Amino acid sequence: MERTPVVSGWFSGDGDDFRLLGTRCRACGSVFFPRADAFCRNPSCDGTELDQTPLSRTGTVWSYTDSRYRPPAPYPCDPEAPWEPFTVLAVELAAERMVVLGQAAPDVTTADLAVGMAVELVPGVLHRDAERVWGTWHWRPTGVAV
Amino acid sequence: MTGDIAVLGAGLHPWGKWGRNFVEYGTAAARAALADAQLDWRDAQLVVGADTVRGGYPGHVAGAAFAQALGWQGARVSSVYAACASGAQAINTARAQILAGMVDVALVVGADAAPKGFFAPAGGDRPDDPDWLRFRVLGATNPVYFGLYARRRMARYGDTPQDFAQVKVKNAAAGAVNPNARYRKAVSAEEVAASPVVADPLRLLDICATSDGGAALVLSSMAFARRRGVAPVRIRAVSTVTPRYPRTALDLPDFATDSAAAVPPPEVGFRASIAAAAYEEAGTGPADLDLAEVYDLSTALELEWYEDVGLCPAGEGAKLLREGATALGGRVPVNPSGGLASFGEAVPAQAIAQVCELTWQLRGQAGGRQVPGARCGLAANQGLFGHGAAVIAVR
Ligand SMILES: [Zn+2]
Numbered sequence: 172m173e174r175t176p177v178v179s180g181w182f183s184g185d186g187d188d189f190r191l192l193g194t195r196c197r198a199c200g201s202v203f204f205p206r207a208d209a210f211c212r213n214p215s216c217d218g219t220e221l222d223q224t225p226l227s228r229t230g231t232v233w234s235y236t237d238s239r240y241r242p243p244a245p246y247p248c249d250p251e252a253p254w255e256p257f258t259v260l261a262v263e264l265a266a267e268r269m270v271v272l273g274q275a276a277p278d279v280t281t282a283d284l285a286v287g288m289a290v291e292l293v294p295g296v297l298h299r300d301a302e303r304v305w306g307t308w309h310w311r312p313t314g315v316a317v
Numbered sequence: 318m319t320g321d322i323a324v325l326g327a328g329l330h331p332w333g334k335w336g337r338n339f340v341e342y343g344t345a346a347a348r349a350a351l352a353d354a355q356l357d358w359r360d361a362q363l364v365v366g367a368d369t370v371r372g373g374y375p376g377h378v379a380g381a382a383f384a385q386a387l388g389w390q391g392a393r394v395s396s397v398y399a400a401c402a403s404g405a406q407a408i409n410t411a412r413a414q415i416l417a418g419m420v421d422v423a424l425v426v427g428a429d430a431a432p433k434g435f436f437a438p439a440g441g442d443r444p445d446d447p448d449w450l451r452f453r454v455l456g457a458t459n460p461v462y463f464g465l466y467a468r469r470r471m472a473r474y475g476d477t478p479q480d481f482a483q484v485k486v487k488n489a490a491a492g493a494v495n496p497n498a499r500y501r502k503a504v505s506a507e508e509v510a511a512s513p514v515v516a517d518p519l520r521l522l523d524i525c526a527t528s529d530g531g532a533a534l535v536l537s538s539m540a541f542a543r544r545r546g547v548a549p550v551r552i553r554a555v556s557t558v559t560p561r562y563p564r565t566a567l568d569l570p571d572f573a574t575d576s577a578a579a580v581p582p583p584e585v586g587f588r589a590s591i592a593a594a595a596y597e598e599a600g601t602g603p604a605d606l607d608l609a610e611v612y613d614l615s616t617a618l619e620l621e622w623y624e625d626v627g628l629c630p631a632g633e634g635a636k637l638l639r640e641g642a643t644a645l646g647g648r649v650p651v652n653p654s655g656g657l658a659s660f661g662e663a664v665p666a667q668a669i670a671q672v673c674e675l676t677w678q679l680r681g682q683a684g685g686r687q688v689p690g691a692r693c694g695l696a697a698n699q700g701l702f703g704h705g706a707a708v709i710a711v712r
Contacts, residue, residue, distance in 0.1 A: 177454050200579040214562050236464030236516045242456035243437035261465050268577040270567050281517045286472035
């Protein structure tokens with residue numbers, strides 16, 4: 172089944188080309204994720220032209236945690252299935268000088284992680300239902316096999 | 318400096334979980350505050366409600382809902398929403414009208430009947446709302462963010478889960494002697510450690526619950542207070558700041574921080590700027606504080622507040638806790654009310670309840686949790702989406 176992005180315009184590509192998509196202000200160079208398309212949010216810039224820009228594919232762990240309980244709606248999950256905790260990473264991107272959240276790839280637990288560890292962006296599946304496979308982004312420690 | 322206003326009355330409906338109409342809790346708190354002020358409801362020229370938002374809609378838009386419940390009497394009305402900072406914004410709305418000479422006496426009310434479990438966004442398909450999206454895309458409940466902050470402190474400063482547990486032990490001890498707290502029982506470090514992990518490294522007893530409760534204040538001009546011959550607790554400053562770009566501290570409900578690639582980050586981060594603005598307005602500093610009420614949504618977050626309100630340098634919050642400085646009997650007790658750890662969060666009421674606690678402490682009416690000789694107190698909190706709020710009260 173074709174993957175449907177859980178949110179459109181935030182990521183694209185396959186395999187090593189998979190990237191988060193931000194925007195960059197033509198006037199001041201500020202980068203935004205999630206994307207800002209209409210106005211630059213730098214208070215000393217009145218830029219209105221922002222170009223799509225892929226964010227760095229690799230970064231370092233700023234922090235991490237997990238969700239031991241099922242989040243409420245609209246988190247997509249099968250309420251009948253037993254709850255499987257997922258891990259959440261906050262990842263520092265050096266070039267962009269920003270921290271971006273994401274779930275970890277499946278089977279990555281907090282025990283596998285440390286602050287400062289190198290991670291990379293990989294395509295992932297948020298949820299499968301009868302009609303669709305919802306695609307998302309995952310962070311995964313580098314050098315770990317899929 | 319902007320000039321003082323007087324706190325003539327403070328009142329709470331106790332915190333708990335009953336699921337009754339929030340208007341009932343707010344009305345009870347309002348009546349208690351009016352009785353404390355020895356004023357009649359008909360003396361209030363302004364009623365300000367901190368909005369109670371369920372499902373994204375401020376049911377019974379708060380200011381008018383309380384005015385109706387108390388009996389329509391024609392007062393001016395204002396209703397304010399700023400998430401967890403709603404109560405502080407409501408106080409500031411009343412303060413601004415008092416200082417502008419528009420009214421002499423104002424009643425400020427906030428109350429909530431919180432749902433069970435995690436806070437969740439309003440329903441429907443709303444991908445333009447970052448708060449909806451963080452649940453949809455990341456499953457990022459509030460405790461997920463609290464867990465990220467806590468782990469970051471452990472890695473950066475060497476805080477331990479035992480330090481976090483000690484915050485709960487401290488606040489539970491204070492809450493145990495507060496008749497308005499929801500949880501009025503001592504908690505041991507072992508009990509915290511035995512509670513289930515919610516968002517690693519935080520456990521159930523590290524994270525504040527959601528509660529029902531109501532809080533109210535009667536505020537007036539200093540001239541009105543003097544005419545009545547009282548020497549009241551005074552509110553000297555209310556900070557209501559937003560962040561400065563680029564905001565480099567990760568915050569709810571965001572997916573990312575601002576980028577600091579094109580513009581360097583401000584010298585003072587957002588949370589520190591909340592208290593700094595209040596100190597500047599009041600002409601005081603952290604050394605003047607006898608006590609502080611801070612927004613301990615999690616135990617680890619309380620330690621962060623110690624640093625952000627200037628009680629100690631960055632990274633030394635746990636040290637201050639270990640020294641006992643922030644416990645009742647310490648140099649500067651923090652959350653002598655028992656904090657959110659003992660109350661649970663009743664969103665629109667909470668920041669008002671913080672100021673009720675300052676009022677009782679500064680009057681010397683705080684009973685078994687009294688900070689001896691308290692003359693200056695700070696209440697600080699932060700609402701979703703960048704609503705900073707801090708109140709400084711003095712006597
Ligand atoms: Zn710009």
